[in-house]
Amino acid sequence: MQKGTFYCIDAHTCGNPVRLVTSGHPSLVGNTMSERRQDFLTHHDWIRQSLMFEPRGHDMMSGAFLYPPINIENDAAILFIETSGCLPMCGHGTIGTITAGLEAGLIQPKTPGKLNIEVPAGDIVVDYHMANKKVEWVKIYNIASYLAHQNIRLEVPGLGELFVDVAYGGNFYIIVEPQNNFPGIEHWQAEDVLRFSPLVRDLVNQQVDCIHPEDSSVSGASHLLWTGTPKDKSADAANAVFYGDKAIDRSPCGTGTSARMAQLFAKGQLTVGQEFIHESFIGSQFVGCVEQVCQLGEYTAIMPSIKGWAKVFGSNCITVDTDDPYHAGFQV
Numbered sequence: 021m022q023k024g025t026f027y028c029i030d031a032h033t034c035g036n037p038v039r040l041v042t043s044g045h046p047s048l049v050g051n052t053m054s055e056r057r058q059d060f061l062t063h064h065d066w067i068r069q070s071l072m073f074e075p076r077g078h079d080m081m082s083g084a085f086l087y088p089p090i091n092i093e094n095d096a097a098i099l100f101i102e103t104s105g106c107l108p109m110c111g112h113g114t115i116g117t118i119t120a121g122l123e124a125g126l127i128q129p130k131t132p133g134k135l136n137i138e139v140p141a142g143d144i145v146v147d148y149h150m151a152n153k154k155v156e157w158v159k160i161y162n163i164a165s166y167l168a169h170q171n172i173r174l175e176v177p178g179l180g181e182l183f184v185d186v187a188y189g190g191n192f193y194i195i196v197e198p199q200n201n202f203p204g205i206e207h208w209q210a211e212d213v214l215r216f217s218p219l220v221r222d223l224v225n226q227q228v229d230c231i232h233p234e235d236s237s238v239s240g241a242s243h244l245l246w247t248g249t250p251k252d253k254s255a256d257a258a259n260a261v262f263y264g265d266k267a268i269d270r271s272p273c274g275t276g277t278s279a280r281m282a283q284l285f286a287k288g289q290l291t292v293g294q295e296f297i298h299e300s301f302i303g304s305q306f307v308g309c310v311e312q313v314c315q316l317g318e319y320t321a322i323m324p325s326i327k328g329w330a331k332v333f334g335s336n337c338i339t340v341d342t343d344d345p346y347h348a349g350f351q352v
């Protein structure tokens with residue numbers, strides 16, 4: 021039995037995949053994209069699993085659906101899908117979705133060069149530049165980001181004592197800076213990130229609560245951001261961002277960069293208007309900036325921006341048919 025047929029545009033943002041699904045959208049219930057995200061997870065999650073997990077996807081697979089905006093003043097809404105679920109916000113996913121959506125004519129901007137976009141984490145503004153029908157860059161003015169916890173002490177099996185911070189940039193990030201038992205990401209291999217990240221994540225979630233002050237459906241430290249010295253001297257810092265069960269972001273990670281800037285700002289190491297060039301695990305870069313300061317509940321937060329690029333490299337039509345024993349996808 022045919023469960024669904026999904027046309028997709030495949031792209032990558034600075035090396036990390038973005039599969040923009042252009043047909044087969046389930047209609048979603050809810051007054052906000054956050055409520056619609058919950059509705060998707062409750063009633064339609066098989067679509068995410070079939071399109072993101074093996075054999076149709078892989079550990080790093082990440083994608084999105086474009087929807088009409090709930091508020092007609094806005095240009096579009098995005099629902100993110102990836103191996104670990106539906107993220108409240110995804111920076112590389114937004115850059116890829118906007119690039120693919122504009123190039124394919126799926127987004128009609130009310131004002132050329134500027135878009136107002138609804139995502140589950142809130143409303144964001146996007147600037148972009150297009151030349152010869154190609155999007156050259158996308159700049160996201162992201163949601164309010166803040167440092168949630170500082171200096172949490174952990175005892176990590178196989179590693180020892182570790183001190184970490186937790187900051188929010190659209191997802192909650194555990195940020196690990198170089199210290200006694202972590203020499204910096206430039207001295208680690210991918211295997212180290214994959215081995216220790218799930219252990220650190222479990223320990224942090226046992227020790228502290230991470231709940232968004234305005235949306236309790238956004239909770240739990242889900243991502244890790246291991247920091248270090250960049251390979252390229254033009255960058256300010258390097259990272260390896262771990263997400264899902266086995267993924268290291270190939271892009272510098274938009275929500276991770278937002279969380280990192282919020283952490284550095286709160287510690288007096290970044291100021292308003294200052295650029296922050298973030299290098300990914302494979303050496304690609306995003307340019308971040310602390311745009312302004314705001315209040316989010318009890319927290320002093322920042323409004324960050326992230327600028328990057330994406331390339332569309334193909335399209336496909338994926339069928340999900342129950343005569344395939346692996347139609348629901350699997351993870352190993």
Ligand code: PYC
Nearest residue numbers: 110111112273274275
């Ligand atoms: O760019 O925000 C991001 C992101 C989240 C997970 C992978 N990339």
